[in-house]
Amino acid sequence: MSLAKVREALAALVAASQEELPPEEAIESVTEETPEAAAPEGEQAEEAAAPPPPLVDTNHAKKGFHLDVTVAPDQVVQAAEILDGEKYTIEAVTGVDWIKEEQMEVVYDYCDTADFSRVVIRARIPRATPELPTISRVFPGADWHERETHDFFGITFVGHPDLSPLLLPEDADYHPLLKDFTA
Amino acid sequence: MNLQSEPVWLLVSLVAVIAFAALNAAYLVWVERKGAGHIQRRIGPKEVGPFGLLQPLADGAKLMSKQLLVPKGVDPVLFKVAPILVLVPAIMSFVTIPFSETLVGRDINLGLLMIFAFASVNVLGILIGGWGSRNKYAVISAVRAVSQNIAYEVPMLVIVLSIVMVSHTLNLNEIVRQQAGFFWHWNIFRLDLSLLMPVSFLVFFVCMLAETNRAPFDMAEAESELIAGAFTEYSGMGFGVFFMGEYANIVIGCALAVILFLGGWQCPFGVASGWWWFLIKLYALIWSVVWIRWTYPRTQFYGLLNLSWKILIPIAFVNLILTSAQMKLDNLF
Amino acid sequence: MSVFAESQTQETFVVNLGPQHPATHGVLRVKLTMDGEYIDRAEPILGYIHRMHEKNAEVGTWAQFMPNTGRMDYLHALAYNFGYSIAVERAAGIEVPERAEYIRVITCELNRISSHLLWFGAFVLDLGGFTPLLYAFDDREQLLDLLETVTGSRLTYCYYRFGGLYNDIDENFVDGSRAFIKRLRSRMPMYHNLVTKNIILMKRLIDIGPISAEMCRKYGATGPVLRGSGINFDVRKNEPYSVYPELDFDVPVYSECDCMARYMVRMDEIDQSMRIIEQALDKLPDGPIKPExxxxxxxxxxxxxxxxxxxxxxxxxxxxxxxxxNKPYRLKLRSPTFSNLSLYEEASKGMLLADALALMGSLDLVIPEIDR
Known part of the structure; x- marks a missing residue:
């Protein structure tokens, strides 16, 4: 039942961030909060809406995870704490370079090993200044994943103890997974 | 030419001992490799000569033709002295080993003492080699070797002490002579001398394995931890000499076990005693050393020290006390 | 001058374990800060065999990436084939015929046995026992021969295709698998008598290298490491894929959290994999191995x-x-030992060098899979 609890807490977190936004965006998110009750519909809602809604109940059989939450970049630590409180484990941290939208996406994969469920947390950050707080204080296992993400995308995790290259050579000053990277 | 004349006998025994030690080292490697192959369901060396019998010569030629590399920053004197310090005392010890009643380099009355005196130089060689190599793995290994040798010297000597007490002599040949007759006259079965004789043989054997840095006590060259331990920086004949010294030490250790407990050159059935019986027993024991190496994993270092200080040393002292009490009782009745 | 130049101020010294070292099985480097034989800090340094598979994926088509998956974990390559196939099939909505699913499970489990056998030998080798390695290789050799007949390769397999398989199995493979299981069943008691019940091995593994369930969770450790810490989590059971739900098998769980628990989990998994293969061979349906x-x-x-x-x-x-x-926009490979190794620094603190190497062996590291 931890998935339900996590869902509730994350929904509150997302709602809190929506309130801070300009009114017209907040209204948009309210309309998307409605399909929450009917879980399978969430997916269709995602495909229909141009900017994806912040909280989607996904079909596990089709997508491979149960809950897909987009949070504000400064909320990733809070999200991690919520999941940590419900005994989730960190599976991976990675990035996606959305070069057309001038954005980077950081994706956190969480998994509950006791009562199986997978939760995905996303945060979008501007491509020009890719910065967001580290969750390695909540999950020490995220340390290496964040270092790897920094290697590949140049995303700076503020507060990370050591962002020196993990997989790339020590003196690497390039980020190979950026879409404009050329060897 | 009188073979028994002093200078000739000296020369002959010296040459014979060196040849024996070198041949043993070479062919024990072959035995070890063939034995390991057999235990591990493979063939082992087979290309050089029949059954790979010339393999040791090929290995020797290879080692000798290699450059004696002295890495930068090592202490060159200590680095070069160390292998010699391991090999020479081992060869010296052979001088007093009685292969048969007459076939003995020097029949010294303090033979046993001499062997132990020389055996303790062995560890000095490893320490110097490890320290002189200026390699952290080698230093860790050298320190391990020293603490291990100290730990196992104590129970070994206490066990030997009880043998000396019942034999009233330090002369190895005399100790063997006292075990004449059927095999129940061997020290290992002489429960009338000390009730714990078989146990003390086991203790002696375990200590011997540890003293010679053999598996499962090969802390000094634990290859999965310390690469090659004290020998990491050695190449060519420097390594080869260490190797020879190690095998010579195994032969000495097993020879001592045979002499002290298994009746030396005595025949188990009291007839036709001679050097052949000594060699049979010696190689049987050496084979068991090889066998143990390829069967057991390595002990942990504190496990090794615990075994010595908490188990073997108390047993050795209990054995000593029991033996002396038994001797006293024998005198009374 | 002392060898330990830095020891005069800090009383510790640094030893570089690797990138070439007999215990790191590949090119892992661990920077050990040692206080005598005790480990003050063990910092794994990765990247010596990094090949940027994730970028490779972005330049080729979906199908072109399949061979790369076999080159990550070269010991259990078929599971990586499997994972990639499932991911793409899920994304593209491709149905897999039942026979192909069964064959996938059979070959994947055979490959798992070969991986565990090699680990078993290499782990005991880390502990100084040489002989079990060659016994395990003897058994593994049979497996590789068997898999070679259907997959065409011995190590870096590329056997699965989207929606099916490259090649169908034949009678020889089925008989060979059964014969192999019979043989391994008869040899497992020998392994346990020779190795598991060995007093030296028990002393070196029991209560050594504790990894608590909480530490596993914080670091995202999975697999035998997690199950050796008392958590019953196996993707085959908890998030069933392929035909695993139709097969009856147990998930070995030990709650001692030590190296012995992880050892026993893997040894028991060999038994369970044999059960899975036997059932799958019994149930193996006829039919196509590729969708229409x-x-x-x-x-x-x-x-x-x-x-x-x-x-x-x-x-x-x-x-x-x-x-x-027709090309992946982004493909993230989450390799298990990357997370499992990340807890090494915390878990090995204060351990003796030899115990720390036992712990490292019990994590079952495959370096190309960590570095990707």
């Missing part, structure tokens, strides 16, 4: 997809991001 029509060019719809499989070392998962073209 697989599009030449696979173009999964936009979106991201996640798929996880239970590899020999833990949960291997793939995150795909598709932009609707």
């Amino acid at each position: 029509k697989v599009p030449k060019l696979i173009k999964p719809p936009k979106g991201d997809y996640y798929a996880a499989v239970e590899a020999a070392r833990g949960t291997f998962s793939i995150r795909l991001v598709s932009d609707g073209t």
Whole structure:
């Protein structure tokens, strides 16, 4: 039942961030909060809406995870704490370079090993200044994943103890997974 | 030419001992490799000569033709002295080993003492080699070797002490002579001398394995931890000499076990005693050393020290006390 | 001058374990700060065999990445084939015929046994016992021969295709698998008598290298490491894929949290894999090994997809991001030992060098899979 609890807490977190936004965006998110009750519909809602809604109940059989939450970049630590409180484990941290939208996406994969469920947390950050707080204080296992993400995308995790290259050579000053990277 | 004349006998025994030690080292490697192959369901060396019998010569030629590399920053004197310090005392010890009643380099009355005196130089060689190599793995290994040798010297000597007490002599040949007759006259079965004789043989054997840095006590060259331990920086004949010294030490250790407990050159059935019986027993024991190496994993270092200080040393002292009490009782009745 | 130049101020010294070292099985480097024989800090340094598979995926088509998956974990390559196939099939909505699913499970489990056998030998080698390695290789050799007949390769397999398989199995393979299981069943008691019940081995593994369940969770450790810490999590059971739900097997769990627990989990998993293979061989249906029509060019719809499989070392998962073209937009490979190794620094603190190497061996590291 931890998935339900996590869902509730994350929904509150997302709602809190929506309130801070300009009114017209907040209204948009309210309309998307409605399909929450009917879980399978969430997916269709995602495909229909141009900017994806912040909280989607996904079909596990089709997508491979149960809950897909987009949070504000400064909320990733809070999200991690919520999941940590419900005994989730960190599976991976990675990035996606959305070069057309001038954005980077950081994706956190969480998994509950006791009562199986997978939760995905996303945060979008501007491509020009890719910065967001580290969750390695909540999950020490995220340390290496964040270092790897920094290697590949140049995303700076503020507060990370050591962002020196993990997989790339020590003196690497390039980020190979950026879409404009050329060897 | 009188073979028994002093200078000739000296020369002959010296040459014979060196040849024996070198041949043993070479062919024990072959035995070890063939034995390991057999235990591990493979063939082992087979290309050089029949059954790979010339393999040791090929290995020797290879080692000798290699450059004696002295890495930068090592202490060159200590680095070069160390292998010699391991090999020479081992060869010296052979001088007093009685292969048969007459076939003995020097029949010294303090033979046993001499062997132990020389055996303790062995560890000095490893320490110097490890320290002189200026390699952290080698230093860790050298320190391990020293603490291990100290730990196992104590129970070994206490066990030997009880043998000396019942034999009233330090002369190895005399100790063997006292075990004449059927095999129940061997020290290992002489429960009338000390009730714990078989146990003390086991203790002696375990200590011997540890003293010679053999598996499962090969802390000094634990290859999965310390690469090659004290020998990491050695190449060519420097390594080869260490190797020879190690095998010579195994032969000495097993020879001592045979002499002290298994009746030396005595025949188990009291007839036709001679050097052949000594060699049979010696190689049987050496084979068991090889066998143990390829069967057991390595002990942990504190496990090794615990075994010595908490188990073997108390047993050795209990054995000593029991033996002396038994001797006293024998005198009374 | 002392060898330990830095020791005069800090009383510690630094030893570089690797990148070439007999115990690191590949090119892992661990920077050890040692206080005598005790480990003050063990910092794994990765990247010596990094090949940037994730970038390789972005330049080729979906199908072109398949061979790369076999080159990550070279010991359990088929699980990585499996994971990638499932991810793409899920994204593109490709159905897999039942026979292909069964054959996938059979070959994947055979490969798991071979991986565990090699680990068993290498682990005991780390502990100084040489002989079990060659016994394990003897058994593994039979397996590789068997898998070679159907997959065409011995180590870096590329056997699965989207929607099916490259090649169907024949009678010889079925008989060979059964014969192998019979042989291994008769040899497992020998392994346990020779190795598991060995007093020296028990002393070196029991209560050594504790990894608590909480530490596993914080670091995202999975697989036998997690199950050796008392948590019953196996993707094959908890998030069933392929035909695993139709097969009856147990998930070995030990709650001692020490090296022995992880050892026993893997040894028991060999037994369970044999059970799975036997059942799958019994149930093996006839039919095609490929779907009727697989599009030449696979173009999964936009979106991201996640798929996880239970590899020999833990949960291997793939995150795909598709932009609707014939090339992956982003492909994240989540390798289990990357997470398992990340807890090494915390777990090995204060341990003796030899125990720390036992702990490292019990994590079952495959370096190309960590570095990707």
